[in-house]
Amino acid sequence: MYRFQIWVSPRLRFWPSSLAEKLFDEMLKKGIKPDNVTFSTMISCARISSLPEKAVEWFEKMSSFGCDPDDVTYSAMIDAYGRAGNVDMAFSLYDRARTEKWRIDGVTFSTLIRIHGQSGNYDGCLNVFEEMKAIGVKPNVVVYNTLLDAMGRAKRPWQAKKIYQEMISSGFEPSFVTYAALLRAFGRSRYGDDCVNVYKEMKEKGMKLNVILYNTILSMCADLGYTDEAISIFEDLKSSETMPDSWTFSSMITIYSCSGQVPEAEAMLNEMLKAGFAPNIFVLTSLIQCYGKAKRIDDVVKTFNDLLELDISPDERFCGCLLNVMTQTPKEELSKLTACIEIAYPKLGYVVKLLLEDDNSENFKNEASELFETVGADVRKAYCNCLIDLSMNLDQLDRACEILNIGVTQEVYTDIQTRSPSQWSLNLKGLSLGAALTALHVWINDLTKILESGEEFPPLLGINTGHGKHKY
Numbered sequence: 001m002y003r004f005q006i007w008v009s010p011r012l013r014f015w016p017s018s019l020a021e022k023l024f025d026e027m028l029k030k031g032i033k034p035d036n037v038t039f040s041t042m043i044s045c046a047r048i049s050s051l052p053e054k055a056v057e058w059f060e061k062m063s064s065f066g067c068d069p070d071d072v073t074y075s076a077m078i079d080a081y082g083r084a085g086n087v088d089m090a091f092s093l094y095d096r097a098r099t100e101k102w103r104i105d106g107v108t109f110s111t112l113i114r115i116h117g118q119s120g121n122y123d124g125c126l127n128v129f130e131e132m133k134a135i136g137v138k139p140n141v142v143v144y145n146t147l148l149d150a151m152g153r154a155k156r157p158w159q160a161k162k163i164y165q166e167m168i169s170s171g172f173e174p175s176f177v178t179y180a181a182l183l184r185a186f187g188r189s190r191y192g193d194d195c196v197n198v199y200k201e202m203k204e205k206g207m208k209l210n211v212i213l214y215n216t217i218l219s220m221c222a223d224l225g226y227t228d229e230a231i232s233i234f235e236d237l238k239s240s241e242t243m244p245d246s247w248t249f250s251s252m253i254t255i256y257s258c259s260g261q262v263p264e265a266e267a268m269l270n271e272m273l274k275a276g277f278a279p280n281i282f283v284l285t286s287l288i289q290c291y292g293k294a295k296r297i298d299d300v301v302k303t304f305n306d307l308l309e310l311d312i313s314p315d316e317r318f319c320g321c322l323l324n325v326m327t328q329t330p331k332e333e334l335s336k337l338t339a340c341i342e343i344a345y346p347k348l349g350y351v352v353k354l355l356l357e358d359d360n361s362e363n364f365k366n367e368a369s370e371l372f373e374t375v376g377a378d379v380r381k382a383y384c385n386c387l388i389d390l391s392m393n394l395d396q397l398d399r400a401c402e403i404l405n406i407g408v409t410q411e412v413y414t415d416i417q418t419r420s421p422s423q424w425s426l427n428l429k430g431l432s433l434g435a436a437l438t439a440l441h442v443w444i445n446d447l448t449k450i451l452e453s454g455e456e457f458p459p460l461l462g463i464n465t466g467h468g469k470h471k472y
Contacts, residue, residue: 020045052083075104082111106140117150125150145177152185160185187216192224218251246277257290265290292325297333304340314344316379327389389434400438423460
């Protein structure tokens with residue numbers, strides 16, 4: 001009986017799980033009692049067949065047959081429990097493995113890295129990777145790819161670059177999965193040149209990208225102003241077998257819109273419609289920005305009406321775009337946009353209306369304060385910047401200062417003025433032109449008052465404007 005079992009178990013390892021189970025049942029019918037080797041083989045078979053739940057099922061049957069798992073089986077179960085979603089059990093076994101010095105394979109380490117990555121514990125990913133190397137287990141391509149994907153999720157492109165360089169220096173050839181992970185890592189973090197270089201390397205090797213990867217690159221190009229690169233990549237996409245989707249067209253429209261290229265943006269919209277995709281709020285927001293740059297205010301209003309006809313609810317970002325267009329609009333046409341904003345966001349529309357009427361009562365201050373208390377955190381600064389810019393355009397410096405003060409009070413702006421014993425600084429990073437000029441005006445007034453009071457200045461006065469990464 002024992003000889004029969006030893007001979008059959010290696011065959012099980014490479015069989016489909018269903019066939020292996022049939023042979024296992026046949027063993028039981030013949031009165032052959034399974035031992036540790038049999039269960040270890042069945043667990044390996046389930047893992048190879050990508051059936052982690054079945055591996056767990058076999059593991060948990062062992063005790064009913066009087067079998068005690070050995071180190072190898074326990075190590076395999078770290079991977080199986082992790083893949084089956086029982087994270088606590090996987091890490092419990094891993095902690096035991098480290099204490100008792102079990103032999104753990106690369107597949108299991110890859111699973112542990114993936115679990116950490118999915119839970120957002122990116123430092124845990126790196127710790128497992130270092131522990132793996134410390135005990136002498138060499139990372140394979142799967143481990144490197146899993147770690148690269150985790151660093152992409154973490155938006156740590158510098159670590160992705162370091163891991164990739166280590167992978168190459170270890171003699172591994174990057175696969176499609178490797179390049180895809182790098183594209184996501186560099187694209188999400190807006191590492192423009194690195195992302196484009198990876199794309200070019202993939203094309204040189206004849207690799208075909210899917211639409212999701214194309215969209216990742218084009219979205220990055222839209223944010224960074226890589227217009228020429230985006231046009232070339234879009235043409236590559238169309239010449240391949242990959243079909244663009246609504247997000248592809250949306251990114252291209254955004255790219256043309258940010259550059260104020262109205263004919264190109266409109267042509268891309270028509271191509272999108274012919275492909276059977278209706279414009280979404282992102283596309284319409286980009287078009288409004290495009291028409292605003294071109295001073296085509298009637299087209300802005302028409303696009304706004306199109307949004308309403310499509311039964312799309314304007315969100316805070318869309319309203320922020322309308323507000324931004326107002327900062328570029330001649331005074332005689334401002335009323336057209338005010339009417340749109342009043343429909344889209346009545347609270348914001350009322351504040352804009354009071355600003356245009358140069359209302360000097362406390363009413364404006366109260367309404368503006370209430371607006372910044374209720375509006376989403378991701379658009380507060382943009383709204384505040386635009387309202388200050390609009391005030392400056394209308395030669396309302398006092399109103400601009402009032403809005404800046406509200407912004408500082410409500411922590412829309414933080415640390416605009418900082419002081420240390422050796423330096424007083426004005427920090428303008430993140431402010432629009434109008435807001436920066438207003439903050440400079442306030443700072444000069446503050447310095448003047450300090451000088452008049454007889455207080456001594458520090459050795460250094462500095463203005464930090466930051467540095468713009470955005471082409472636009």
